[in-house]
Amino acid sequence: MEDRTSTRVEDAELWSRAAASLSIGVVLVDADYHTVYSDYADKIPTGGFAERILLERAISALKHDARLELYRSQTLEVFGPPKSYFQLVTTPLGSDPHPPFIITVENITERKRLEEVRRDFVANVSHELKTPVGGIVLLADALSQESDPATVLRLSRRILDEGDRLARLVTDLLDLSKLEETELHQIHDVNLNEIASECVDRYRLGAEARGIGLEVTFAPDPPIVSGDRWQLSSALSNLIDNAIKYSEPGTEVRVTIAISADSVEAIIADRGIGIPARDLSRIFERFYRVDADRSRATGGTGLGLSIVRHVIENHQGKIDVTSTEGVGTTFTISLPRVPA
Numbered sequence: 574m575e576d577r578t579s580t581r582v583e584d585a586e587l588w589s590r591a592a593a594s595l596s597i598g599v600v601l602v603d604a605d606y607h608t609v610y611s612d613y614a615d616k617i618p619t620g621g622f623a624e625r626i627l628l629e630r631a632i633s634a635l636k637h638d639a640r641l642e643l644y645r646s647q648t649l650e651v652f653g654p655p656k657s658y659f660q661l662v663t664t665p666l667g668s669d670p671h672p673p674f675i676i677t678v679e680n681i682t683e684r685k686r687l688e689e690v691r692r693d694f695v696a697n698v699s700h701e702l703k704t705p706v707g708g709i710v711l712l713a714d715a716l717s718q719e720s721d722p723a724t725v726l727r728l729s730r731r732i733l734d735e736g737d738r739l740a741r742l743v744t745d746l747l748d749l750s751k752l753e754e755t756e757l758h759q760i761h762d763v764n765l766n767e768i769a770s771e772c773v774d775r776y777r778l779g780a781e782a783r784g785i786g787l788e789v790t791f792a793p794d795p796p797i798v799s800g801d802r803w804q805l806s807s808a809l810s811n812l813i814d815n816a817i818k819y820s821e822p823g824t825e826v827r828v829t830i831a832i833s834a835d836s837v838e839a840i841i842a843d844r845g846i847g848i849p850a851r852d853l854s855r856i857f858e859r860f861y862r863v864d865a866d867r868s869r870a871t872g873g874t875g876l877g878l879s880i881v882r883h884v885i886e887n888h889q890g891k892i893d894v895t896s897t898e899g900v901g902t903t904f905t906i907s908l909p910r911v912p913a
């Protein structure tokens with residue numbers, strides 16, 4: 574008999590240790606309406622004073638209702654800042670009249686934030702797709718009623734432009750979703766001099782056509798980083814493409830690859846229009862543009878810098894930007910160096 578009692582005590586201890594180890598808070602109330610276990614307050618970060626008070630009130634109300642055999646769930650919104658959300662669920666333990674019950678308290682702030690990000694993203698993508706698709710439909714309609722060869726040519730060219738824009742947007746979206754799987758599948762030792770050389774070659778003609786010089790300085794020793802060649806090339810390409818797009822004719826874009834003891838740097842500097850200080854912290858967000866008209870006119874999708882940010886995060890690197898309006902912008906990528 575004694576053994577049994579001690580086992581029960583040990584069981585109870587074990588259960589409360591198990592409950593304490595869960596990330597959700599637990600309040601256990603017995604059939605006599607005594608709170609026999611409660612740990613939600615211990616799971617709120619220190620400083621969460623408002624959360625503690627509001628949760629206490631909400632739990633009292635849920636307990637009161639449970640006593641009347643009304644088992645409720647509730648989402649509690651705590652206005653911050655920062656704003657937080659808690660999901661509270663009351664569950665009876667058994668079907669007897671006035672059974673014991675449990676209230677679980679889950680912090681769902683992160684889940685809510687992700688839902689919001691996803692909602693915004695879907696709204697943004699739909700909006701971005703709507704513009705070229707709408708354009709194509711209108712232009713095609715006009716084209717079908719046109720017989721003048723010069724107008725037919727002009728309308729077809731505009732349809733092609735909108736089609737191109739649509740294709741670029743879809744390609745960038747696919748790239749972004751590939752990059753969001755943070756795990757790198759194709760890891761090799763990659764020489765950043767080679768990648769910079771390939772990217773600069775790809776953009777040189779286009780830059781020259783716009784009267785912009787494209788200069789590259791390579792690192793004297795092999796700048797080797799461990800990573801995915803396609804991703805690194807896509808990050809550099811996006812930065813070079815932007816540097817050219819946001820520069821005026823007669824200026825120069827400089828790409829420099831440099832090494833230090835433990836890092837490899839790629840510096841892309843232009844003498845272009847620059848970025849206002851108030852926008853600098855937001856340019857890596859998806860679809861954020863300082864000047865939407867200029868971005869669209871130059872074929873931008875608003876996704877280039879989010880692609881760059883993902884690539885750098887996937888490679889445990891850092892990206893910095895300094896810019897002065899009317900003077901120019903410098904992006905510096907820093908990646909961990911693989912010793913030669």
Ligand code: ADP
Binds near residue numbers: 843
């Ligand atoms: P976009 O396709 O519009 O170029 P990005 O994500 O590549 O989108 O860049 C976001 C915004 O940041 C751009 O719309 C532009 O306003 C600004 N930006 C990026 N690079 C530069 C640069 N080198 N000089 C000036 N502005 C830039």
